[in-house]
Amino acid sequence: MPALRQTPIALALLALAVGGSGCASGDSAGASLRLPSAKGVPRSATSHVVVVVLENRELSDVIANRAAPYLNSLARRGALATRYFAIDHPSLPNYLALTGGRTFGVTTDCTGCRVSGPNLVDQLTSAGASWKVYMEDLPAPCSTVTSAGGYSLKHNPFLYYRGLRADPSRCRSVVPATELGGDLRAGRLADFSWISPNLCHDGHDCSLRTSDRFLRQLVPPLLAALGPHGFLAVLWDEGTSDAGCCRLASGGRVPAILLGPDVRAGGRLAVRVDHYSALRTIEDAFGLAHLANAACACTASLDGLFRTPPRGLPGRPPAHAPARRPTGARSR
Numbered sequence: 001m002p003a004l005r006q007t008p009i010a011l012a013l014l015a016l017a018v019g020g021s022g023c024a025s026g027d028s029a030g031a032s033l034r035l036p037s038a039k040g041v042p043r044s045a046t047s048h049v050v051v052v053v054l055e056n057r058e059l060s061d062v063i064a065n066r067a068a069p070y071l072n073s074l075a076r077r078g079a080l081a082t083r084y085f086a087i088d089h090p091s092l093p094n095y096l097a098l099t100g101g102r103t104f105g106v107t108t109d110c111t112g113c114r115v116s117g118p119n120l121v122d123q124l125t126s127a128g129a130s131w132k133v134y135m136e137d138l139p140a141p142c143s144t145v146t147s148a149g150g151y152s153l154k155h156n157p158f159l160y161y162r163g164l165r166a167d168p169s170r171c172r173s174v175v176p177a178t179e180l181g182g183d184l185r186a187g188r189l190a191d192f193s194w195i196s197p198n199l200c201h202d203g204h205d206c207s208l209r210t211s212d213r214f215l216r217q218l219v220p221p222l223l224a225a226l227g228p229h230g231f232l233a234v235l236w237d238e239g240t241s242d243a244g245c246c247r248l249a250s251g252g253r254v255p256a257i258l259l260g261p262d263v264r265a266g267g268r269l270a271v272r273v274d275h276y277s278a279l280r281t282i283e284d285a286f287g288l289a290h291l292a293n294a295a296c297a298c299t300a301s302l303d304g305l306f307r308t309p310p311r312g313l314p315g316r317p318p319a320h321a322p323a324r325r326p327t328g329a330r331s332r
Contacts, residue, residue: 046227050195050232101291109154124288137177144165280302
């Protein structure tokens with residue numbers, strides 16, 4: 001049988017045949033999650049922190065790009081860190097840095113590797129704060145598959161932590177993103193939420209325009225659920241360059257957009273910051289000790305993006321609790 005000519009049509013048919021994360025359905029993404037409108041979300045008396053992580057764009061790829069009108073409107077409405085850097089390449093080390101304060105020596109997108117050490121959700125659990133991780137296209141809570149549809153394990157750092165993966169009572173909080181709509185409607189958003197879109201909607205396999213349209217449906221109900229002092233962070237895991245800063249970062253200069261009631265509208269932060277800065281800011285909001293490189297003197301926080309930096313959010317340890325010494329690891 002003669003080989004199939006690699007024409008654009010043939011390649012498109014091949015992509016449809018093998019499934020994958022394909023971009024064809026990208027523009028209907030919000031509908032697939034059955035998200036409510038902002039008006040359909042009960043207002044919260046408590047504050048919530050939400051992190052959404054997108055993929056593989058430099059600051060210059062996103063800001064002022066006509067393909068991303070909604071993202072640029074968020075940067076104007078909220079605040080933008082203009083010198084924010086990813087830690088390394090490829091994806092996984094950055095996801096571990098955001099959640100554990102270090103890369104644990106991981107230098108690839110390995111699927112069979114596991115890491116041991118304290119992480120953000122360990123801290124939140126110990127402090128009595130609730131948390132939930134929403135992974136788009138994850139087949140079931142705590143599923144250990146490496147890929148499914150547009151889901152990829154390398155974008156789910158939580159299941160790399162041995163302690164969390166082995167604890168069913170906590171692992172069940174790593175769920176398919178289809179649960180997000182119901183949680184928003186019921187007013188039961190956790191104190192801390194993490195959202196990883198699938199490989200198309202996060203921009204890994206699809207266009208920036210597709211991510212922009214997805215965010216247009218995802219962000220409004222999240223903003224409505226933040227409460228009086230919560231915030232939403234829209235981050236990118238890595239850029240396409242080796243630009244870096246702060247002794248520990250060399251993964252590209254990426255956008256970092258924050259939104260919330262206490263965020264400086266139209267604010268810009270020119271201080272050099274990185275993923276460890278984002279972790280440090282979240283820990284400060286919940287009154288937690290700084291993990292590993294988030295405790296480094298070289299790590300500035302994102303406080304400059306707020307009119308009033310968030311402190312004492314739900315889950316903060318009681319005032320009488322003994323302070324925990326931060327872990328000051330300096331390795332990447």
